[in-house]
Amino acid sequence: MIETLQNFKVNVSSEIGRLRCLLIHSPDSGLGNIVPSKAQDWLFEDIVHLETVRKNEYDYYLKLLLYFLDPQKIRGKLAQIDGLKERNFYKPAHKDFHGSTKVIEIQQLLAEVLVDENLKMELISAVCAFEHCTYQLKLKLRELSATELAETFISGAIRENQLVFAPIPNFIFTRDVGTVINQHILLNKPAKKARARESLLAKYVFYNHSFFANYKNNIIELPDTLEHVILAEENDNYRNTLEGGDVMMVSKNHLLIGCSERTSALAISETIKLLFEKDVVEKVTVIKIPNKRDYMHMDTVFTQVKKNMWVILESIAKADKRGSGFEPIDHLIQNKPVDKVEVTQFTKGNITRPKKYESVEELLADVSTIDLKSSKKVEFIYSGNQQFPSDAREQWTDSCNLLAIKEGVVIGYDRNDVTLNTFREKGFLVIAVKELLQKFESGELNPETLENTFITIPSAELSRARGGFHCMSMPILRDELGS
Numbered sequence: 001m002i003e004t005l006q007n008f009k010v011n012v013s014s015e016i017g018r019l020r021c022l023l024i025h026s027p028d029s030g031l032g033n034i035v036p037s038k039a040q041d042w043l044f045e046d047i048v049h050l051e052t053v054r055k056n057e058y059d060y061y062l063k064l065l066l067y068f069l070d071p072q073k074i075r076g077k078l079a080q081i082d083g084l085k086e087r088n089f090y091k092p093a094h095k096d097f098h099g100s101t102k103v104i105e106i107q108q109l110l111a112e113v114l115v116d117e118n119l120k121m122e123l124i125s126a127v128c129a130f131e132h133c134t135y136q137l138k139l140k141l142r143e144l145s146a147t148e149l150a151e152t153f154i155s156g157a158i159r160e161n162q163l164v165f166a167p168i169p170n171f172i173f174t175r176d177v178g179t180v181i182n183q184h185i186l187l188n189k190p191a192k193k194a195r196a197r198e199s200l201l202a203k204y205v206f207y208n209h210s211f212f213a214n215y216k217n218n219i220i221e222l223p224d225t226l227e228h229v230i231l232a233e234e235n236d237n238y239r240n241t242l243e244g245g246d247v248m249m250v251s252k253n254h255l256l257i258g259c260s261e262r263t264s265a266l267a268i269s270e271t272i273k274l275l276f277e278k279d280v281v282e283k284v285t286v287i288k289i290p291n292k293r294d295y296m297h298m299d300t301v302f303t304q305v306k307k308n309m310w311v312i313l314e315s316i317a318k319a320d321k322r323g324s325g326f327e328p329i330d331h332l333i334q335n336k337p338v339d340k341v342e343v344t345q346f347t348k349g350n351i352t353r354p355k356k357y358e359s360v361e362e363l364l365a366d367v368s369t370i371d372l373k374s375s376k377k378v379e380f381i382y383s384g385n386q387q388f389p390s391d392a393r394e395q396w397t398d399s400c401n402l403l404a405i406k407e408g409v410v411i412g413y414d415r416n417d418v419t420l421n422t423f424r425e426k427g428f429l430v431i432a433v434k435e436l437l438q439k440f441e442s443g444e445l446n447p448e449t450l451e452n453t454f455i456t457i458p459s460a461e462l463s464r465a466r467g468g469f470h471c472m473s474m475p476i477l478r479d480e481l482g483s
Contacts, residue, residue, distance in 0.1 A: 008101070009477050010215050012180040013252040014372075015304040017478035018406040020069060023174050024473060025106045026062060026090040027053045030155035030167025031465075041194060044169060046464040053461045055087060058172075060433040060457050061411070061469065062090050062103065067440055068405050068447045070102035078441055093147050104211075104476070106174060107150050110201055113208045114146035123204055127153060130197065131165040153201055168198045173467045174474040175299070177202040179247040181255060184218040184280050186271065191241035191262040220278070222270050239264040242271060245297025245471055250304065251371035252480075253282040256363075258298025261291045276348045285363060288342040289316060294396060299470045301395065302360065303402045305410055307374040307481070309426075310364050311381045311402060311419070313395045316341055317361045372481065381422050390418040397459065401468030407481070408452045411469045413459035420454065429453045 009021075032050035039047055063081075066074040074081075081089055088094040092108040099108070114120045121142070128138045141149060144158070152158050156167035170176070177198065178187045185206055190199050206212050206219055224240055246258035255275065257268050272284045289295050295316070302312035343357035357363045365378040383399040384390030399416040411433075414420075420430050433455050439445040457469070 008211050010180055010185065010212070010218070011183050012249050012475050012478045013182055014478060014481045015248055015250055016306065016404040016407040017481045019404070019475055019478055021102050021104065021477035022065070022069070022473050022475045023104050023106050023109075023177070024062070024065070025154070025171045025174055026092070027058050027172055028107070028151070028155045028167075029157055031169045031172075033156065033163055033167050034169055038166075044465055048461045048464050054090065057458045057460070057462045058472075059087065059090065060437070061472070062098075063437055064411065064433055064455065064457075065103045065405075066098065066100060067437065070100040071447070073098050073100050073103075076441070078437060093151050106171070106177070106202065106205060107154055109205045109209050109211065110153065111147045111150035113204055114149050116208070119204065119208055120146065120149065123153075123201075124149070126200060127197065130200070133165065137164055153197070166194070168195065169465070170195055170467075171198045171201075172465070173245070173471040175471045176244040176297075177474055178206065179244045179249065180474070180476055181220075181247075181249050181275070181280055182252065183215065184220055184278070185212070185215060186220045186242075186244075186247065186275075187222075188244050189222050189240055189242050189267060191239070191243060191264075195243075220271075220274055220280075222267055222274070225266065225270065238266050240267050240270070242267040243297060244474065245299045245467075248299065248304075250367050254367065254371050255281045255284045256298065256367075257284060257286050259286055259288040260298060261293065261296050263297075272346055272351070276351070279348075282348045283345060285343065285345040285357075287360060287363070288340075288344075290341070294392075296466070297471075300398065300401055300468075302364070302400050303410075303470050304364075304404060305381070305402065306408045307372045308368045308376040309379045309381065309408075310368075311400050312360065312364075312383070313400055314382045314386045314391060317380060317382070318359050379426070381419070381426060383416075384418045385422045387418060394419050397463045398466075398468030398471075401470045402454075403469035403473050406479075409450055409455070410453075411455045411457060413463055413468060414456035415459050415463065420456065423454045427452055431455060433457045 027050060031048055031053060034044055034047045036047055063074055081087060088096040089098045091097055092105045124138060124141050144152060154168060154171055156165050157163045176188055178185050187203060188199055190196055207216060222240060222242060241262060241264045243262040246260050246263035248256040250256055257271065259265055259268055268286055275281050275284060287298055289298060289301060295301050301316040302310055304310050341360060343360060343363050345355040361380060368374045368378045383395040394416040397415055398413055399419040402410040402412045404410050414432065424430050429452060431453060436455055440447060
């Protein structure tokens, strides 16, 4: 992969421009080593069946991405791949790995970085220090090849059968590794210890892989402030944590950041200052969402579908009406600060006088009409069609966490039936990924001409991990949105 660098670009200026290149990580053996007693520590809701995730769920996601972004890697080969007894085209350490330079596997990039002996020794020392490894294990890791070592760093196991430290199963959620903002890369600072190693590995990739050589000066890292160093343990306001699921590049000059369970006010403040100092964007809008597991990131409660269309959880979308007198109960309960959604917009050069929005809907309508110049009526598709308990149930299984391959063509889970029916009512073709791939192979449908389509992917096991396809993608390059 290292040889094919001539046309590599980093540039993302929207959530819905035609996707051309992204960073992913296919499920590795570490997911198969999650035990019930550690599942929640490792940020999973349950243990998952690895082979089902690989062959019946993520497998379709990868094929679909290749068909849209790198079709020569997949077109005409589906039957051959599916007919193999051992399916290895998604395994970066295997000779049959697809090796796409458009659907890029971060484990392969890490292996290519580790070919450099100095970097290999440096990263072994860093990981071993963090994981409190023995000196004997450190020597053993030195004996591994670059490919084996990359796999071990991620799965926690040497050659899949000897677990030497905890896996990092959340590495499949590459969105949280970092965010491309125009031609800059904002690196994350994870809130949970379970994700710290993946942040370290990603940092080595971005700073040392030749793909990103022209963008080294465009990498943005948050410094640890004095307040964080001294006060973080006693005051949550001074945590310095930022995760990619809370960052959305909605237009060339406008970034959204969620203040959430995982992303702190201090980190957001430092991010805003850095982005304005470096002239990366002109506006940053902060959406403070409830600090609870249900809404762990901003992209779990809304994502964009088209210039004028968003999918969103109603309770997050609208202004808080409790206490307004519509129902007797409104006069009998009090608002709880933790439940209040606040929207604050900061503009470069006028940071001391931020703009306040009444609701997330009002903000997103402004993004559609002002930033993206949409002349069409702004539409919202609500999780579970605003029906309780479908709204909460389907948001929990990522009805609002969609990845747009291009404007109006999105990928999501197949299990959120009520939300899917709402898409149908809006004129969308809702089609299972298996059927769509067959239609691509036969020529009945074409990825380039497909529009207003919701592509559903099986989700019985993947949904246990608490993340959808927006989470399982780090866009590197999107086309600029036309008017």
